[in-house]
Amino acid sequence: MGPEAQLTLDAMAADFVVDLSNVMRDDRLCGSRPVDLRRFLDLLAALVAYTGDEAVQVYAVADRSLLRQPGLTADEKATLRRWYERGRIEVRPGADDRLIELAETAELRVISRDNFEDAYREHPWIPGNRDRFLRFEPGPGGAGVVVVPRIMPTPPEWHISRKEEESRLLRAGMYDRRHATGARRDLLTRQWRCPRHDCPMFGGDAAVDQPVPVYRQGVVRCPTHHEPMADIGPSTPRVQLKVRIDGVSLARFMVRADAAVVVGRAPVEPGGVALAPWLTPSARNWISRRHVELSWDGTALAVRDLSANGTRIRREDTSETGRRIGAGRPWRLRKGEVIVLHEGVELVLSGRAFVFENPAQPPVPRGALAEEAATPTMIRRPRPR
Incomplete structure (x- = not known):
């Protein structure tokens, strides 16, 4: 059975939901490239061994940025595009919310190394869960992949708040995950002014404690009016x-x-x-x-x-x-x-x-x-x- 036959977007037929981007970007697995489709193919083989089912069905969810990843080969891009166009994988702006939704509504087991800590308050069943999550690890001697059941961590309050913040900053373009530099502190520690004086968040009469702006196409913009904003100086810590x-x-x-x-x-x-x-x-x-x-x-x-x-x-x-x-x-x-x-x-x-x-x-x-x-x-x- 080829890998495409193991992929389904029928949640009722699937045995697992997999964070496709999480697997392909894990450089602990085969190869040294930042992203590699072989890692996902090895995971599919590992699930056959784990379940003893040659026809095991996987619901794979990828974030949209994966399909544009520069490190992919032309063949890998073509394969991912074919799977997407044939309805074999689901592509979302971000995969995490969909993975948790499928775990809740379809009771699918989630395969990911992500801890999903930014979702703990909304989904209090996640911390400490022992039966709904698995992770993937390099096989013996680094060959192939093995699947391992996991117990989800129960982190302290401050850690959950920090992960929630990272998620918010990522959506605003203020968190650089691609280059692993984290929060864009050079922008987040400045005060910004919207060209519209009556803007409630960044106008002339806005409060001193401003919210987080958005960063799009290399420009800091007002999240309400989407217009470029002016830097008016450092913010108070x-x-x-x-x-x-x-x-x-x-x-x-x-x-x-x-x-x-x-x-x-x-x-x-x-x-x-x-x-x-x-x-x-x-x-x-x-x-x-x-x-x-x-x-x-x-x-x-x-x-x-x-x-x-x-x-x-x-x-x-x-x-x-x-x-x-x-x-x-x-x-x-x-x-x-x-x-x-x-x-x-x-x-x-x-x-x-x-x-x-x-x-x-x-x-x-x-x-x-x-x-x-x-x-x-x-x-x-x-x-x-």
Whole structure:
């Protein structure tokens, strides 16, 4: 049976869904070229050995850029084009969403080395899954390919946020995967101005914390009006934190390098983050009006305890209570650490460096008036959406 006979776009007839681009670009497999069709052919042979079925059927999904990959030979391009035109493979702008969709709707097992971490929040069945994913590896002595069942990782919150950011930047053209240089920091650390003054995101009256623009055909463009934008100078370094209550992220706020932010029950400082509306009576009694001060130097977040009852720092990947930090002494928060103000009330550093946006939940209340409006009998804790 030839390889084309093993390919199908009938999800009900398929045994596996395969990330075709992921396989062909894996230079751990045969050959030293950046992309090679032989790797996929070896995978098909490995699936026959794995299942013991000569007629095993594979639903292959490729991202569109694969068909334009410069490293492909003329014969490989012709083969991929023939498979596409005959309805043997599916081609999408990006393959990941389709792979997960087929895993959910058709219960197909996914073959890919991707961890799909940017999809974990939308598809909480993925982390820790033991029966829906397989990976491919070089065969003994580097010859051929073998298929191995896998357990999907359960990464910390900051890592999921970072993968979500990479996905967003990739769609905006602000992440260079082809040359493995990652985020386009030279563009993402600048302020941009749309030629249309009334542009809500990049116009003359736009907020200081701008969203991510798009990069197309070598030009930074407004995502709303698609017009080239002017570089108006460097942006202020900033970082995003999440307010997490009983394990649920309810809101987010920014800390900029030019101004510290005080967080507590109801701080009086301009720009302070008031937590009172979300706190139980016990937490309200424990958390100080001005509990911690946060500052960002562009590299690390410094936490200074201002409270009467103390602040703890714990590792996110453990159930330990953590250690109490010294009053008034700055603590440089490390990756994977969580700021604990009270049991179940935490501040979590986002893994994102550039993609900051307001969530669907109500924004964090600001200023001391929030406490006055939130007596214990009037507390309304937002439901997570």
